[in-house]
Amino acid sequence: MAVMTDTAAPRGTAPRSEADAGPPSVAEQVTGRAPVPAELADGPFLRACRREPVSHTPVWFMRQAGRSLPEYRKLREGIGMLDSCRRADLVTEITLQPIRRHGVDAAIFFSDIVVPLIAVGVGLDIVAGVGPVVDEPFRGESDLARLRPLEPDDVPYVTEAVGTLVGELGEVPLIGFAGAPFTLASYLVEGGPSRTHARTKALMYGEPELWHALCDRLATISSAFLRVQVAAGASAVQLFDSWAGALSEADYRKYVQPHSARVLAELATTGVPKIHFGVGTAELLTAMGEAGADVVGVDWRTPLATASARVGPDRAVQGNLDPAVLLADRQVVAEHVGRVLADGAAAPGHIFNLGHGVLPETDPDVLTRVVELVHEHSRREA
């Protein structure tokens, strides 16, 4: 199996640093972000987001920066998850690790969807082996006051890390991300991870006004968190509504879509592509696209050709190899990669990814091999 050895620097060319110098340009003042340099905007990832022809299908992996990498585990030894998210030097290094190792076409900022909640003062911890755990779950109207708007000064480590990263990444685009209101609300209402999201749904159905007020606050926070990342130089964003698949389409449209739509709409002036993803969302793909995404993320349950038909010709798709396939032998992996590429060819734009995050037990060499396979099998004249 081929293993990349040139781990000293990310693939790509010269670091871009000119964006940091001098007063803001007119474009920067209008959109709140520095213009994306031409060589970056013309790369396969951003071209695929815009449904333009590409020289090869771009590929990155959700959770590519994380537990599957021995260098990540080493760096995190003795450092809590939240502490590592609030140290710009660690965030930068962890975000770069999979770029060096796998040669993926995009980086995703290392953080967590609960980081902006903590930044506005919500008492919350990430417990190893459990996930986010909230000190005082959301119970009523008086809890709304705990969800004040996020200011850029609440997350200086994010601005710093993104700024360093865009210089280090050169031609490789950085994806910023946030959690969508429903998925964030689920953690706040349940107090931690939940299989059924029962309390969350009970609030949604039983106290719709309070539900909408909660989601409105969360949308304001998510939108601000994304705008901080874009203002600092991220070239695309992904809004994770990981648990939205718990809802019917009608309820999604009524209780969730307007809030996710506002988050995405508030990024419109930045001009960056917006990816919207959830798990088990086969029935929601049309509605999630209509929330204002340029790219709809698809889990492994729906073939990409079907997904593309559901999101329509004006949106690209991202996905959708089952992460568990990476634990099978290499022939099986190659077959499944080929199938995803063939299915993705039916879409007006396809970004190769997994159907959900990299599993911790994944052999990182297999991820590198998938990148090579995707690039080799999709190479064409742009």
Ligand code: CP3
């Ligand atoms: O790779 C790792 O899991 C280690 C670091 C870590 C992250 N989050 C990184 C992360 C840890 C320990 C967490 C805690 C956490 N937060 C969990 C438990 C993780 C576990 O299995 O132990 C969960 C479920 C959350 C909540 C959360 N965070 C959700 C629902 C999402 C959206 C993506 C998804 O998986 O559905 C996140 C985003 C997230 N957490 C990212 C990272 C690096 C960014 C997205 C990405 O890299 O794709």
